[in-house]
Amino acid sequence: MSGENILQVTDVSKTFGGVQALLKVSFSVQQGEVFGIIGPNGSGKTTLINCITGFIKMNSGKVLYKDKDISNMAPNQIANLGLTRTFQIMRPYYSLPAYKNLIVPLFSPRARKKGGWRGGGKLGDRGTVSIDILEEIGFERDSFVPYKLASSLPTGYLKRLELARCLALGPDLILCDEVFSGLSMSEIASMVPLIEKLQMDGITLVMIEHRLRELFRVASRVMVLNFGEKLTEGIPEVVMADERVKEAYLGSEKLLDYTFEA
Amino acid sequence: MNLVTQERRKERLDRGIKVRTEGIYAVSSWQEVSYLVLPRLILIVGLLLLPFLMPSLYWNRVISIVGIYALLALGFDFLAHYVGLVSLGGSLFIGVGGYIAAILNKSFGLSPLFTIPIATLSGAIICTLLLLPALPLRGVYFAIVTLMYPLVLFRIIEALNILGGTDGILGVASFPNTWVEQYLILSIIILALFGLRRLVNEDIGLVFRGVKDNDQAVRASGLSITLYKAIAVFITSALGCLGGAYFVHIYMVAGISLFALDYSVIPIAATVIGGGGTLVGPLLGCFILVPISELLRAFGTLRIVFYSVILLAFIMFRSEGIMVYAQRKYHQFERWVKV
Numbered sequence: 001m002s003g004e005n006i007l008q009v010t011d012v013s014k015t016f017g018g019v020q021a022l023l024k025v026s027f028s029v030q031q032g033e034v035f036g037i038i039g040p041n042g043s044g045k046t047t048l049i050n051c052i053t054g055f056i057k058m059n060s061g062k063v064l065y066k067d068k069d070i071s072n073m074a075p076n077q078i079a080n081l082g083l084t085r086t087f088q089i090m091r092p093y094y095s096l097p098a099y100k101n102l103i104v105p106l107f108s109p110r111a112r113k114k115g116g117w118r119g120g121g122k123l124g125d126r127g128t129v130s131i132d133i134l135e136e137i138g139f140e141r142d143s144f145v146p147y148k149l150a151s152s153l154p155t156g157y158l159k160r161l162e163l164a165r166c167l168a169l170g171p172d173l174i175l176c177d178e179v180f181s182g183l184s185m186s187e188i189a190s191m192v193p194l195i196e197k198l199q200m201d202g203i204t205l206v207m208i209e210h211r212l213r214e215l216f217r218v219a220s221r222v223m224v225l226n227f228g229e230k231l232t233e234g235i236p237e238v239v240m241a242d243e244r245v246k247e248a249y250l251g252s253e254k255l256l257d258y259t260f261e262a
Numbered sequence: 263m264n265l266v267t268q269e270r271r272k273e274r275l276d277r278g279i280k281v282r283t284e285g286i287y288a289v290s291s292w293q294e295v296s297y298l299v300l301p302r303l304i305l306i307v308g309l310l311l312l313p314f315l316m317p318s319l320y321w322n323r324v325i326s327i328v329g330i331y332a333l334l335a336l337g338f339d340f341l342a343h344y345v346g347l348v349s350l351g352g353s354l355f356i357g358v359g360g361y362i363a364a365i366l367n368k369s370f371g372l373s374p375l376f377t378i379p380i381a382t383l384s385g386a387i388i389c390t391l392l393l394l395p396a397l398p399l400r401g402v403y404f405a406i407v408t409l410m411y412p413l414v415l416f417r418i419i420e421a422l423n424i425l426g427g428t429d430g431i432l433g434v435a436s437f438p439n440t441w442v443e444q445y446l447i448l449s450i451i452i453l454a455l456f457g458l459r460r461l462v463n464e465d466i467g468l469v470f471r472g473v474k475d476n477d478q479a480v481r482a483s484g485l486s487i488t489l490y491k492a493i494a495v496f497i498t499s500a501l502g503c504l505g506g507a508y509f510v511h512i513y514m515v516a517g518i519s520l521f522a523l524d525y526s527v528i529p530i531a532a533t534v535i536g537g538g539g540t541l542v543g544p545l546l547g548c549f550i551l552v553p554i555s556e557l558l559r560a561f562g563t564l565r566i567v568f569y570s571v572i573l574l575a576f577i578m579f580r581s582e583g584i585m586v587y588a589q590r591k592y593h594q595f596e597r598w599v600k601v
């Protein structure tokens with residue numbers, strides 16, 4: 001299954017006015033792997049995801065998804081191809097209950113093709129399907145949580161809801177923009193198995209992350225961005241040993257006080 | 263002694279019966295059933311009895327006008343609170359629908375039975391196409407564009423002297439009698455009210471509400487926001503065009519006064535008074551505002567002053583709107599608790 005490129009990004013550049021947010025970034029992601037993107041604040045990680053998923057028009061470059069050119073397609077068209085993303089700043093529909101949040105993606109052309117007009121095929125309507133997805137992602141089915149308004153949910157659940165929105169589309173590739181940020185250690189600990197489960201289900205993941213320890217538990221390869229440029233790419237141990245990476249993270253080559261455990 | 267100065271706050275709790283009637287248990291007893299059905303029944307029966315309660319010809323006509331404003335207000339509330347587009351296009355919808363119905367009736371000799379549905383659909387299509395370029399805009403920018411169109415069409419008809427120019431299209435067919443006239447509009451607003459209430463809780467309605475809450479997330483969910491905004495604008499303009507077509511048939515004339523700003527502004531005032539986001543509120547708001555404005559005719563030119571004072575009082579003291587207040591009182595009980 002692995003070995004085939006599901007996503008190929010070539011020379012993506014983006015400027016905001018005079019700021020060079022991305023400069024000729026290239027990388028490829030293989031089918032079934034977990035690919036990490038790390039880098040200091042402002043290094044262009046989120047901009048890269050925005051460019052790939054069509055939320056921002058890139059200045060130059062090319063994005064191939066399953067050998068199909070998706071550069072500068074509309075975000076909703078890209079999502080319908082199975083390339084989904086989460087937002088770093090969660091974007092739930094605050095006035096809707098959690099499970100009704102998922103009815104929106106379940107209404108998309110991609111999900112409707114699978115689920116029929118009721119949404120769930122033989123399983124029932126869209127409400128049933130969304131409760132199933134929420135249970136899978138860690139909302140207890142028998143509790144009140146899936147029925148509460150999204151505005152009353154804590155961050156941990158909102159992060160899960162972001163992932164659930166991607167899952168509702170039946171994705172092949174999820175770009176996760178900092179799913180661990182803002183979570184407590186115990187919440188992160190319960191998210192990691194979830195990521196592993198998604199990978200076992202055959203979903204390819206690209207994860208932007210600042211929580212390196214947890215990222216390296218799941219990621220097979222990581223790429224480091226700094227000031228919009230790609231520094232290096234490779235397996236986590238090698239990348240973190242790189243002097244340039246230490247410099248980028250700490251501003252000097254004094255020392256990287258990071259104890260690596262893998 | 264210091265009980266008076268002690269901090270206290272008002273606690274609001276849902277009534278037990280409200281919670282019980284949310285699920286399938288609503289049908290468990292007559293008490294629960296009537297808790298749900300009575301408010302709706304009172305509204306429907308009240309609306310249907312109006313022509314009997316106000317039998318004079320003058321007040322019959324007022325009911326018809328209120329119905330038109332109610333359609334516009336329903337559309338405004340739907341678009342503003344469930345899709346996130348603030349529309350000042352009431353007069354555009356009325357004008358387009360009205361002129362289409364008048365032309366169909368005068369030039370093609372169609373009866374109101376046909377002109378009203380055709381004008382509703384084709385008018386809604388025209389209005390949606392006109393507003394299509396503005397759909398990516400949000401907030402006040404969209405409102406400005408919707409306000410511009412009626413003014414532009416008004417001037418075009420006046421300057422080019424087309425469609426009857428300033429005289430308008432005279433001699434449009436009327437309804438057979440006032441009973442048909444009134445029950446048509448009353449049944450339409452009841453259908454529109456309950457239809458919209460159902461729609462916003464259907465799956466497609468959730469998409470509309472998603473567009474209002476977070477349009478970027480809707481795009482990330484694989485749905486085109488422009489498409490769903492266009493559908494919503496179509497629904498709203500269909501309601502408005504229906505009102506416009508109905509209007510020309512009761513007044514038997516289609517003139518440039520169809521593009522009057524009243525049709526854009528009064529629905530908003532009615533929404534503020536009735537309570538935005540409730541759908542039924544704007545409808546009741548129209549049934550309060552328009553008759554008040556008629557009653558104030560006794561004051562002659564001072565009418566608008568009294569009207570403004572009433573509006574101001576509502577906004578100052580009940581800015582949440584009548585229906586939001588009433589629903590809260592109906593569903594919840596309040597008590598003071600010490601902090």
